[in-house]
Amino acid sequence: MKKYVIALDQGTTSSRAIIFDKDRNIVEMKQREFPQIFPKPGWVEHDPMDIYSTQMAVLHEAVAAAGIPAEEIAAIGITNQRETTIVWDRKTGEPVYNAIVWQCSRTSAECEKYIRQGHGKMVREKTGLLIDSYFSATKIRWILENVEGARQRAEAGELLFGTVDTWLVWKMTGGKIHVTDMTNASRTMLYNIRERCWDKELLELFGIPKSMLPRVCSSSEIYGMYDLPGEGPEIPIAGIAGDQQAALFGQACFEAGQAKNTYGTGCFMLMNIGEECRISDGKLVTTIGIGLKDRVQYAVEGSVFVGGAVIQWLRDGLQILAKSSDSEAAAESVPDNGGVYFVPAFTGLGAPYWDMYARGAVLGITRGTTREHIIRAAVESMAFQSMELLESLQKESGIPIERLRVDGGACSNDFLMQFQSDICGVTIERPVIRETTALGAAYLAGLAAGFWESLEDVSRGREVERIFEPSMEGSERERLSEEWRKAVGRTLDWAK
Numbered sequence: 001m002k003k004y005v006i007a008l009d010q011g012t013t014s015s016r017a018i019i020f021d022k023d024r025n026i027v028e029m030k031q032r033e034f035p036q037i038f039p040k041p042g043w044v045e046h047d048p049m050d051i052y053s054t055q056m057a058v059l060h061e062a063v064a065a066a067g068i069p070a071e072e073i074a075a076i077g078i079t080n081q082r083e084t085t086i087v088w089d090r091k092t093g094e095p096v097y098n099a100i101v102w103q104c105s106r107t108s109a110e111c112e113k114y115i116r117q118g119h120g121k122m123v124r125e126k127t128g129l130l131i132d133s134y135f136s137a138t139k140i141r142w143i144l145e146n147v148e149g150a151r152q153r154a155e156a157g158e159l160l161f162g163t164v165d166t167w168l169v170w171k172m173t174g175g176k177i178h179v180t181d182m183t184n185a186s187r188t189m190l191y192n193i194r195e196r197c198w199d200k201e202l203l204e205l206f207g208i209p210k211s212m213l214p215r216v217c218s219s220s221e222i223y224g225m226y227d228l229p230g231e232g233p234e235i236p237i238a239g240i241a242g243d244q245q246a247a248l249f250g251q252a253c254f255e256a257g258q259a260k261n262t263y264g265t266g267c268f269m270l271m272n273i274g275e276e277c278r279i280s281d282g283k284l285v286t287t288i289g290i291g292l293k294d295r296v297q298y299a300v301e302g303s304v305f306v307g308g309a310v311i312q313w314l315r316d317g318l319q320i321l322a323k324s325s326d327s328e329a330a331a332e333s334v335p336d337n338g339g340v341y342f343v344p345a346f347t348g349l350g351a352p353y354w355d356m357y358a359r360g361a362v363l364g365i366t367r368g369t370t371r372e373h374i375i376r377a378a379v380e381s382m383a384f385q386s387m388e389l390l391e392s393l394q395k396e397s398g399i400p401i402e403r404l405r406v407d408g409g410a411c412s413n414d415f416l417m418q419f420q421s422d423i424c425g426v427t428i429e430r431p432v433i434r435e436t437t438a439l440g441a442a443y444l445a446g447l448a449a450g451f452w453e454s455l456e457d458v459s460r461g462r463e464v465e466r467i468f469e470p471s472m473e474g475s476e477r478e479r480l481s482e483e484w485r486k487a488v489g490r491t492l493d494w495a496k
Contacts, residue, residue: 002074005446006062006235007438008055010080010164011243012101012265013312015054017062018438022451024461026435028066030058037098042105042347042495045098048086051164052171063228070232075222077239077445079246079437080164081265082187085139087150087212088167090160093175097147099164100139103266103305103347107138108356114138119205126192126199128279128286130354134303136163137189137206144207154209161212163188165240169223172237177224180214182291183245191216193288194277196296218293219245220444239444241290243437244268248299249290250440251405251431252459259393259401261386261420262437263410266350267307269389270299271397282396283352284389300396302351302389306360308410310344310378320371328413331376339364341384341487342377345494352392353488357496363487382410383420384484390424403427407436422472423480432463 004027009016013036019027032054037045083102088095100106111131114120123131133139140161144151153159162170166180185191185198190208192199198213217223219241225234241249244262248270251260256274261267272289277298280286289299308324315321321330345358362374394401404426410416411430421428433439446452
């Protein structure tokens with residue numbers, strides 16, 4: 001009798017394993033943070049072995065803590081930080097370089113070169129993306145050009161590329177399976193989302209051998225088997241989706257016009273636009289929202305590079321917070337932001353600015369500014385950035401958003417959720433199950449394994465815990481929004 005599904009949630013700062021039962025209850029959850037590597041300003045790396053070891057450690061810890069046998073586990077689903085790029089030796093499994101993280105802006109100048117050469121329209125039409133260092137293509141190229149011998153080894157078929165999902169599946173199957181799913185492939189800047197294949201013209205443009213690339217599969221199918229050491233039968237690895245698409249699925253946004261915002265390391269807002277691939281012509285990107293065997297849906301997405309990470313920086317960098325959760329009380333302890341605006345453009349700005357050279361700034365400081373004002377401004381920055389995503393999403397789609405589904409760690413902050421509702425003028429729905437990214441991966445795996453029967457079965461399981469309604473006067477909303485945009489303007493193009 002299969003009773004459980006496990007979601008592996010491999011994030012930017014930590015790896016987690018969450019065990020769900022058939023009623024969507026969290027039976028057990030384990031989490032481990034791992035080191036962030038910053039070799040130069042704007043560069044962000046991870047050790048791929050840290051990613052794998054922490055992910056396997058929490059998987060085994062969760063199963064042991066729950067005390068469940070392998071024969072009761074229906075499937076394992078994987079959701080992951082997207083765009084992060086790993087290149088490794090096909091035979092030895094050894095990475096040739098650290099993972100270059102999605103936040104890393106080292107290839108900004110290279111991206112500018114491609115834009116100047118006039119490739120932007122072609123890339124956008126094929127991939128739905130803007131040419132930006134955020135995506136994987138120029139990260140792969142950087143490794144091939146800067147690691148000694150890598151170019152020659154890649155062209156000889158000796159090296160493999162993968163986003164984090166690919167790396168985990170390859171390691172978990174002992175190097176037998178080299179796959180990714182459509183959602184992750186659509187974030188590489190190498191995948192044609194119209195024709196749903198690796199694109200020859202893009203591979204030639206970025207100088208990447210096709211032999212490096214994984215096979216692209218749907219987001220819900222059995223890819224391979226994982227042998228939980230000493231625990232009995234092998235377990236199917238049966239679901240893969242990039243973290244934001246997994247959250248969209250976990251929030252049951254199955255119909256065109258439904259939208260969600262995730263508050264994690266970054267903030268990511270996605271709207272389901274249905275089964276027609278309509279390329280964004282604004283400052284957003286079009287991506288594959290979910291790729292099932294019989295149904296592929298697209299999404300329009302806006303990305304904020306630094307969301308919850310700004311609170312982590314206050315805690316670890318400035319050390320003005322003992323723990324991240326203290327930010328809510330600190331923000332509420334002052335009546336307003338005191339005229340202080342915090343633009344956390346640590347590695348540039350995502351949508352709608354797409355400025356690789358923007359850098360962070362705290363503006364409006366006076367002698368009356370306190371620690372609490374700075375913390376409040378940092379919390380508000382997540383809402384302001386998300387407000388601009390919402391405005392762009394509505395303009396791009398022509399669909400007014402009256403209700404926004406939220407998830408991610410920072411959505412537990414009641415002050416942030418109320419301010420988000422106020423500054424956007426929309427209703428915010430916070431679900432009972434906040435771990436919707438992991439839940440989405442569990443759903444995808446469970447559907448492939450027959451643990452859940454259908455999308456209707458999934459939709460029935462969604463419950464709302466709290467609703468936040470806007471209460472701010474329109475004039476105040478306009479004043480705050482205008483001052484925020486003025487602050488953002490001071491940070492643009494700073495590092496160029």
